[in-house]
Amino acid sequence: MTPAIASTGISGNNLLMVAAGGLVSGILTPLLPTLIDHVVGLPGQFRISLIAVPFAVLVFILVRRFSVNPLWAGMLAAVVTMVAFVSAVNAAIFIEGQTAGAAAVMRYLLAGLTGGLVGTAVMALGIGLLPAGPRAAAAWWPMLITGTLAGTLLAVDNALGLDNTSFLYPVWQAAVAVRLSMVLRRIQSF
Numbered sequence: 159m160t161p162a163i164a165s166t167g168i169s170g171n172n173l174l175m176v177a178a179g180g181l182v183s184g185i186l187t188p189l190l191p192t193l194i195d196h197v198v199g200l201p202g203q204f205r206i207s208l209i210a211v212p213f214a215v216l217v218f219i220l221v222r223r224f225s226v227n228p229l230w231a232g233m234l235a236a237v238v239t240m241v242a243f244v245s246a247v248n249a250a251i252f253i254e255g256q257t258a259g260a261a262a263v264m265r266y267l268l269a270g271l272t273g274g275l276v277g278t279a280v281m282a283l284g285i286g287l288l289p290a291g292p293r294a295a296a297a298w299w300p301m302l303i304t305g306t307l308a309g310t311l312l313a314v315d316n317a318l319g320l321d322n323t324s325f326l327y328p329v330w331q332a333a334v335a336v337r338l339s340m341v342l343r344r345i346q347s348f
Contacts, residue, residue: 180216184330184332186212188321188323210239215236218235241280246276247273267310270310282301298341311325
């Protein structure tokens with residue numbers, strides 16, 4: 159067991175289960191737009207937020223499992239996750255549009271970095287404000303760095319032309335879920 163895992167009181171098996179949950183939610187995420195497109199009458203931003211439901215469910219489970227937050231806080235964390243997803247998508251689209259003259263790889267690298275940072279930052283801010291959420295900004299740095307760097311996989315997805323599958327979502331969601339569980343567990347152990 160590494161010192162980081164030992165200091166947070168999370169066993170390696172728990173982290174593997176969290177990562178597996180992130181992989182499963184990340185595999186489901188790119189499949190949902192096809193299903194959601196069949197639902198008529200939903201506004202655009204709400205449709206985008208529904209794509210985040212698998213990861214929002216995982217975040218709800220993590221907040222309930224690894225912290226002493228009440229049930230309503232877990233539900234609020236799930237909603238914050240959906241808002242973070244919409245924010246990340248919009249930020250990535252904005253940056254991709256702003257870099258229209260650059261090479262495609264550079265556009266998607268910058269868009270992925272921005273989307274990863276924005277999504278993770280919104281999650282950290284929202285979950286950090288929960289009753290048992292960590293108030294120290296330093297507790298969130300590992301999750302912010304991980305989410306930002308994993309966002310670069312958007313360039314890989316684009317280069318490979320992936321539509322109904324993705325490298326970005328499974329890796330990003332697994333990595334951020336592991337970091338989130340470590341942050342929540344560290345706060346509970348104090």
